[in-house]
Amino acid sequence: METAGTKNSIQNHRISIYIIVLLASLLLNIIPSTIVTVTGCPLWLDTIGTILAASIGGYIPGLIVGLLTNMIKGLSDITSFYYATLNIMISACTTFLVYHGWFKKVHKIIFSALILAIIGSGIGGLLPWFLDSFPTKGLLTDIGIDFIDKLISVTVVVLILKFIPSHIKKAAHFRFWMQTPLNEEDEKNVKKITCRSTPIRSKAIYILICSLIILAIAAAIISFVLFRNATIIEYSGIANDVGHLAAKAIDPEMVDDYISQGENAPGYADTKERLADIKAASHDVKYLYAYKIMEDGCHVVFDLDSPDLKGSDPGTLIDFDESFEEYIPQLLAGEEIDPIISNDEYGWLLTTYIPLKDSEGNCVCYIGTDVEMSTLLTSQLTFGVQMIFLFVGIVILITAVAVWLVDYSLVYPINSMTLRAQNMHFGDPEVLQENVKAIENLKIHTGDEVEKLYTTFLSMTQKSTGYLDEIREQNDTLSKMQSSFIMILADMVENRDENTGAHIRKTAAYVRIILTKMKEMGIHKDVLTDEYIENVVNSAPLHDIGKIQVPDAVLNKPGKLNDMEYEIMKTHTTAGKTVIDQLIKQVPRCAYLQEARYMANYHHEKWDGNGYPEHLSGEDIPLSARVMAVADVFDALVSKRIYKPPMPLDKAFSIIKEGAGTHFDPDVVKAFFAAEEEVKTVEEQYHQK
Template identity: 35%
Template sequence: MKNRVKQIIFYCLFIFLNISINRLMGYIGVPLFLDNIGTLSAAILGGYLPGVIVGYLTNIINSTLTDLTNSYYAGISVLIAVAGAFFARRGYFTSFKKALITIPVFAVIGGGIGSILTYCIYGFGVGEGISAPFVRSLLEQGTLNVFWAQLISDMIIDIIDKALTVFGVLILLRIIPEKFSKTLMLTDWKQTPLNLNERIYARETKTRQLPLRTKITLIIAVIMIFVAFVTTAISYVLYVKSALSVSGISVVQAHMEGISFIAKILSLFMGFFIFILTLCLWLTNYHLTYPIGAMSFASEAFAYDSEEDIEIGLERMKSLEIATGDEIENLYKSLTHTISETVDYINDVQKKGDEIAHMQNGLIYIMADLVESRDKCTGDHVRKTAAYVKLILQLLKENHLFSDVLTDEYIKDVCSSAPLHDVGKIKVSDVILNKPGKLTDQEFEIMKSHTLAGKEVIESAMQLTTDPGYLKEASNLATYHHEKWNGTGYPMGLKGEEIPLSARIMAVSDVFDALVSKRSYKEPFSFDKAMDIIREGAGSHFDPVIVDIFTKNQDRVKKLFEENEKHFSI
């Protein structure tokens, strides 16, 4: 309220500035108006509505103090205010050069439109304003008619007038402290104020049909134009009839005076029309457009990508604090409550989903452990190979390799299913699994069958769900992790990129862990020896790209190897 009182006082000072300078020009005999310095200042500092109010009231007050004809030009002052606010929003008054561009526009409004209005008001004759002497001097030369003489005179005077007006406004803007001038912007926020980009979004949000703001504007405009048309038409008919009833007035003269009468009525109405339209738009912005647009923006920005995004979306909606006191406020409260409940539900679902995922991973390792416990040679093989698989996936992504495949979801699926690569061993006899010596050809064929057996186990599990998810990669890993790059592997004899990427990664991880681990039939190889064997297998046993990235990052591989040795030896 304190700030509103300050704004009203300053806007009144702008009206006083308009009237006092205009009266001073008349008193000292200078043929200029200079009655828009306050109007432009109000439009620049306060926005459309204050500028329109100051311009409109200046002419109305001037008409009561001096000449009634001033009220006919209220529409011109209002148009100048609208143009000034438009230019101010686009930063034209931030520098002298930009401000010069506005002068011709103001001159066209004041001199061009004002001249046509004067011409019509005075019945297509010479007006009685400050340009009248210049008009008569041009007419005396005999080269111009009344219209062109009036237009040229008004334009010349108005270019000078508006140039001095703009200069005066720029000086005034420099005098008023920036911190204080910011408080003169007329607002009526019923919510947390929006910044410039948010206001633009709220006003320019794309809709399937006309935006609410445009519909309200059109409704008001159509109603007022209709009222103006009907009122003017009726007034014109009554005026002409009244004029004809006076003796000595011809029909032509009566119609000429009728046209002058219409011009006066329309000029009065134009200023009032723009004033009412600006007021309605201002109220619509703060009571409808901005609150609804802000809710729309907050709702669209509401994301379900992560827990953090969800909380940010909710806080963004709560921070609006819309308090219009009507249905908009009720809608905001309902929407905020709904989103809050939705967030709680999503968090609960996500929590339960995390628990299920954790339980699922636990079950995977339990199943892998059950298989592993039958094979006394493998130790913690499934866990260590899973760790190497994860590292290789990270290295490939960091180096932008296989970027079309290595999505976050793919990496998660491969890491989750890696422990199941040997699940098919559950169908292999304990005698073969734990045989200390070399397997016979027949035994080796049975051992090789664990790949297809693993495929059968996992495909059986896939049939129990509509979304196979990570089980697809689990099937690839179980089936193809013994395939070789040159096509000599098993069970299908695939070669090169025919082998799924996850299986090619597991092939390196599986062999490397087998080399560095102790078995009942062999001692572990040293880390360096195992790396040499992997390197030698590039292009024959292993995908050369995977081997290259694996061996080039030997330090990271060795660090993981040492962590595995330390952890699983306890």
């Protein structure tokens, strides 16, 4: 079991763990591959460490191990450098497969090995065709052998991973946090954040890859041209060297005799044999000959046979080739000329002409040396493939490192701030403080504009939270002032009515009890929010505000009202609505005033439509008014009036129950009776007072 001490130890020795993983992975690449090479096994087993490093630490350790492996092998075999690209690709692919859980199930492990084999031998199998470093078997055969190789390698890695403790694997994952490390849940949520257009990570990748491709193409073209020129210079040097050696073998004083007498001329056969030896010593030379250049054409002095063409006899006249026409004046003058590249019936050739001069310094003939240019084409093709492999590897490597840096220095910090901002909850002060604390705990330290953005964002959030606290305090003060004003205004009305006593406070208490119970019972749950309940309760004292316009004689009459007086009393509902409408005009966005308007105008409406002032019925009556109807009637029944004594509670409850479905909303009555004990407690408290 992991302890706090173990975790701290792992954190403190993270770099040591990285080094150990890299070294162990490097050895797992080199040792098995060395063993199979020595034993003659047809496998390679040179990517076990690369796959392990990528599985544990991600693609950066995998890239490092793959590159180091090929660099070490390259000390003894130069072609290993070109295979570094394959190790880089295998590392990147392994990281992707592990991240998506492909190393956890047998069938996915097999398929993963096949994918890696296609990279190793499918793509890698093309390179030997151009390097010609060893005979290449059939491509499918190579992939089949490599599939076994990769299956063994992946299986070994999976077994190793099972024996490595989880906290070691977690510590070995190569990270470069420039902030407080994210937990797994936050990291997943950060990666899920989407953008309206292309994410900055993708933009950076596109720009980088396009730049690298352009740079790689430019570098490849330049390298190709330089390589071609260098090769031409090298072949020209070979041709010149052969020509100079041949010139030393020919006696310039005997050239005319060689032309006229041919093989019968003294020393001709010996000279031809020496020329043949010189040609045989250089495998790059296709044709070697000596021509005397005259106005009528080329007179053959020597023309050695080649495998595909018999040489011309001495004295034979050969017409000038079209590719030599511009050089004829120089040749006739016995001057040196630059190498000539031609492509005719004799093939694609690089030709040098070395003048052979007599004792008086006169040019008696030219030694012509033709180098086969198809070897240059092969060299160029081999060089081009090598460059492509290297540049692909470099592009993948630089892109991987750049993406890794962009992730940790840009994407994670920005998306972490975005995630924290999305989780901001301004309604609850405690949650808001936790949100601000979460932003503070990010501790982004990229040292660039991102860090500046973070500090500005944090400062703004802290200030905004402070302003919200001040606004909340001011709102609380205003709310208290508002409630006090409502209560004072209601008291002023109530003080005119000698019958009501503590009516406004008791009805407000009953309204709170009923609404709270309805919410608990799931009645009108979409309407009964905490805010709605507070608005209704706070505005409940205004339900009789219209009585301020009822004459004292009617309002405080000790006996029963006559019909005319009753009609006057009924006007307190519409009068209350009119008063509150005036308030709403002054404060149009005040939700509690709307509920006060409903209760003032409709608290005498009845469920069956026989109430007043508008004879509304059922749910056409606003909910707040339906609740106030029960609270108002119940308090009127149980309270003492100058014209009646208080009614016993049981009798009052019975009347409310009888009125369900006619006078009152059945759901409101149901909630009222569900909270019967709380209602009685309120009544007892005010009765004692």
